[in-house]
Amino acid sequence: MLYIDNVGKSFINNGISVNVLSNITFRVLSGEFFCLLGPSGSGKTTLLRCIGGYEKVTSGTIKLNNHTVSAPGIDRIMVFQGFDQLFAWKTVSGNIEYPLKVNGISRVERRERTEKYLSLVGLHNYANYYPFQLSGGMKQRTAIARALALEPPLLLMDEPFGNLDAITRHTLQRELLRIKDETNTTVLFVTHDIDEAITLGDRILIFSRQGTVKSQIENNLNRPRIPSMPGYASLWANIYETLGEG
Amino acid sequence: MLNNNKSESIYKTIIQKGFILLSLMFLWELIARSGIFNELLFPRFSTIALSFFQQVQNGYLIEITLVSLSLIFKGLLISLIIALLLSFLAMMGNFFHNLVEVLNSIFHPLPGIALLPVAMLWFGLSEASIIFIIAHSVIWPMVISFLTGLKSIPRINIEVGQNIGLKGPALIWGVMLPAASPYILSGIKIGWARAWRSAIAAEMVFGAVGTAGGLGWHIFKTRYDFDIVGTFAALLTIMVVGIVVEELFFNSIENRTIKRWNMIV
Ligand SMILES: Nc1ncnc2c1ncn2[C@@H]1O[C@H](COP(=O)(O)OP(=O)(O)OP(=O)(O)O)[C@@H](O)[C@H]1O
Ligand SMILES: [Mg+2]
Numbered sequence: 001m002l003y004i005d006n007v008g009k010s011f012i013n014n015g016i017s018v019n020v021l022s023n024i025t026f027r028v029l030s031g032e033f034f035c036l037l038g039p040s041g042s043g044k045t046t047l048l049r050c051i052g053g054y055e056k057v058t059s060g061t062i063k064l065n066n067h068t069v070s071a072p073g074i075d076r077i078m079v080f081q082g083f084d085q086l087f088a089w090k091t092v093s094g095n096i097e098y099p100l101k102v103n104g105i106s107r108v109e110r111r112e113r114t115e116k117y118l119s120l121v122g123l124h125n126y127a128n129y130y131p132f133q134l135s136g137g138m139k140q141r142t143a144i145a146r147a148l149a150l151e152p153p154l155l156l157m158d159e160p161f162g163n164l165d166a167i168t169r170h171t172l173q174r175e176l177l178r179i180k181d182e183t184n185t186t187v188l189f190v191t192h193d194i195d196e197a198i199t200l201g202d203r204i205l206i207f208s209r210q211g212t213v214k215s216q217i218e219n220n221l222n223r224p225r226i227p228s229m230p231g232y233a234s235l236w237a238n239i240y241e242t243l244g245e246g
Numbered sequence: 247m248l249n250n251n252k253s254e255s256i257y258k259t260i261i262q263k264g265f266i267l268l269s270l271m272f273l274w275e276l277i278a279r280s281g282i283f284n285e286l287l288f289p290r291f292s293t294i295a296l297s298f299f300q301q302v303q304n305g306y307l308i309e310i311t312l313v314s315l316s317l318i319f320k321g322l323l324i325s326l327i328i329a330l331l332l333s334f335l336a337m338m339g340n341f342f343h344n345l346v347e348v349l350n351s352i353f354h355p356l357p358g359i360a361l362l363p364v365a366m367l368w369f370g371l372s373e374a375s376i377i378f379i380i381a382h383s384v385i386w387p388m389v390i391s392f393l394t395g396l397k398s399i400p401r402i403n404i405e406v407g408q409n410i411g412l413k414g415p416a417l418i419w420g421v422m423l424p425a426a427s428p429y430i431l432s433g434i435k436i437g438w439a440r441a442w443r444s445a446i447a448a449e450m451v452f453g454a455v456g457t458a459g460g461l462g463w464h465i466f467k468t469r470y471d472f473d474i475v476g477t478f479a480a481l482l483t484i485m486v487v488g489i490v491v492e493e494l495f496f497n498s499i500e501n502r503t504i505k506r507w508n509m510i511v
Contacts, residue, residue, distance in 0.1 A: 054405055072408040085402050089424040089507045099410035102420065132508035150410070 001186055002028040002051070002154065007060035009046055009211075020046050021211040024060070028188055033180060035197040036190045038207025039243065044190045045081055046211075048156050051188065052078045064154065074103060077152040079160045081190075083139045086131040086146075092138075093118060093127040096146045103150070117145040120175055122168070137164045144172065148179055155187045161196065173199055177223065194239050198232065199225050206242050215242050263493075271295075289475045298479040307483055314449065314460030315487070317373065318441045321380030325437055328381070329388035334418065336389075337396050346393070350386055358383035358444045362451055376448040383444040384437040391436060395429025396422065398511075428504045428511045435496055442488065 009021040020043045028034045036044050049055045051062055053072040062069040064076065072078075079085075086095050093114050100110045118124045121141035131139055144160050161169045177200065180187055191197050197204045198219060206214040217239060221231050271291050277283070278290040301307040336346035358379040365375040399422055407421035423430065449462025459467070461480055468476035504510055 052405075052409070054408075072405065074409070074411040076409075078405075078409055080402060080405070082402075084400060085406055087403065087406070087421070087424070088509050089427065089503070098420075102410050102412060102416070130507055 001030040001032075001065060002188070003061070003063040004028075004047075004051070005061045005063070007047070007050065007057050007062060009043070009050060009055065009058045019211065021050075024211075024213055026205055026213065026216060028186060030186055031184050033177070033187045033189065033200055033202045035201030035204045036188065036207065037194065037197045037204050037239070037243070038192065039209050040192060042207040042209050043211035044192075044207060045158055048078070048158050048188070048190055052076055052156055054078075074150070075152060076154045076156055077147045077150050078156040079143050079147045079158060081158040081162070083136045083163075085143050086139055088131050091128050091130055092123055092134070092142050095131070095142055096149050099146060099150055113149045117149040120148070120179075121145045121172065137168065140164065141168075141172070148176075151183050151185065153186060155185050155189075157187065158190045159192070160189075161191075169196075174224070176200070194236055194243070195227070197239070198235055204239065206239065217242075286474060289478060293475055294478040294482060297475045298482050301476075301479060307479070310460050310464050311483055311487060314445055314462065317376050317449075317460060318380060318438075318445045320373075321377045321445065322384060322434075322437055322441050324377065325381045325384035325388055325441070326434065329385050329392055329433070329437075332385070332389050333392035333396055336393055346389065350389055353382065354386035354390075356382070359447050359451070362448065371452065376445060376452060379448045380441045380444050383440045387440060388433045388437045391429050391433030392426070395426030395433070398429065399425040428509050431496070431500065431504060435492075438491065438496075439488075442484070446484065 004024055004026050007021060007024040008019065010017045010019045012018075024047060036047065038044050046055065050057050051064075051069060053069050053076070056070075069076075087098070090098055096117060097110050097114045100113060105113070115124070118127055121144055123138060123141055123145065126134065126138065129138075131142070134142065140160060140163055144157075147155060147157070161172055164172065173196070176187070179185070187200075189200060191200075198221070201219050204217045204219055206217065208214045217235070219235065221229065221235065225232060227233070227236075274291040278285065278288050298307070332346050332349075336343045361379060361382055362375070365378045369375040369378060403421055403425045404417070407417050412420050445460070446462035446465070449460045450466045452459075452463065461483060465477055465480045468474075468480065
């Protein structure tokens with residue numbers, strides 16, 4: 001489905017060209033849950049932004065269903081890192097419903113989906129709140145609901161659960177897996193949390209601090225994955241070591 | 247609780263502002279009655295208010311105010327469209343940005359009234375001349391406001407808009423205008439104040455040569471007839487309209503939009 005072929009990306013910072021990504025090659029299969037794991041500053045967001053079509057790659061190609069990615073599109077919905085991605089002039093339910101309206105979904109179905117995803121992220125009591133009235137985690141959950149409600153073929157998620165408490169986080173992880181199975185969405189999921197990558201990912205791509213691929217790990221553990229299950233600990237140790245070296 | 251506090255403080259503001267206004271009227275009345283100034287030149291406030299109410303009642307003041315307001319409304323509408331077009335044009339690239347900036351620095355400092363002779367030559371003694379003057383004095387400050395607003399739109403808002411499939415006019419309408427709304431509103435407010443002033447100024451010149459007149463023309467005429475009370479009644483009208491538009495119209499729009507969204511800058 002998604003081909004990342006020898007992608008490199010550099011930025012000009014203070015007149016000097018800085019390599020952020022080099023020689024990134026991998027592919028994401030249709031229906032797969034694919035995790036990108038790497039330390040802070042390793043270029044995960046940058047890569048996701050290239051795939052989203054918000055940045056141009058410096059070298060290499062990104063192909064989605066055999067078309068080279070060049071601009072943002074409704075076939076890849078992005079959940080951005082951070083709290084400022086909601087429309088300040090729309091309520092929580094407005095933020096979820098508006099993209100559906102833009103995409104010609106009928107009023108009845110819009111209402112239905114908005115309700116469904118609002119309660120999924122536990123915000124049905126906050127439907128009429130404006131973003132400035134929400135906590136950081138609530139904003140994040142609204143953004144997740146907005147993306148899920150669109151039921152896109154490919155979801156790009158940049159540390160979407162980064163600022164949630166453990167319980168909400170686990171609920172949303174479970175729900176995301178369920179929705180993925182239900183809608184057959186492909187998910188490309190950025191995280192720097194090893195447990196999260198193991199819980200969610202079918203495959204885990206590990207980034208080095210320099211923005212190169214360190215290794216790609218298959219994760220064949222049965223779901224639901226819990227730390228006490230056989231194989232979990234050794235996988236964890238394996239990833240931890242890979243992340244740590246160099 | 248929050249709401250309660252809010253309406254309480256709005257209530258307080260109204261009371262305080264009302265008190266200030268009443269005190270000013272009272273002060274005016276006192277000074278006029280003290281006899282320091284010739285009462286022909288400095289009439290009592292009560293006399294002015296009486297004349298004001300009489301002329302409102304017989305419809306005359308309302309009629310000429312509507313003449314001015316209709317000019318202002320047309321001028322503002324044209325300015326709004328042109329200023330929006332110019333601002334979006336300026337966002338289309340470096341060349342257009344420079345173009346709009348040069349136009350702005352040429353025309354912004356030019357007083358509208360200085361353009362009156364040109365307007366008369368181009369449009370004759372018609373409404374179009376006054377609308378031209380109004381539009382000139384409104385467009386340039388409006389462009390500055392709008393452009394600041396467009397530049398201040400967070401990039402992530404645009405990116406989300408593009409992501410959900412918005413392009414061109416749909417992106418402008420759906421994301422850029424609401425995201426820039428605090429600046430757009432303040433541009434319109436500045437525009438309204440400018441339009442009001444330049445309309446009165448232009449009417450004063452035009453009325454003298456006999457076009458159907460509004461408030462500006464009326465002010466000119468009353469002064470000519472040495473009807474000082476009439477002049478002050480007209481000035482009072484300008485203030486009343488200003489306060490009503492500012493406090494009722496703009497405030498209620500702000501309360502329903504940018505204040506509600508906490509998008510105040
Ligand atoms: N627009 C930009 N211009 C210049 N440099 C940038 C830009 N965006 C990112 N970078 C640089 O690219 C590098 C990678 O940043 P990126 O945001 O992709 O990291 P990340 O892996 O997402 O980190 P985190 O886990 O902290 O979110 C950083 O060194 C950063 O300075
Ligand atoms: Mg990041």
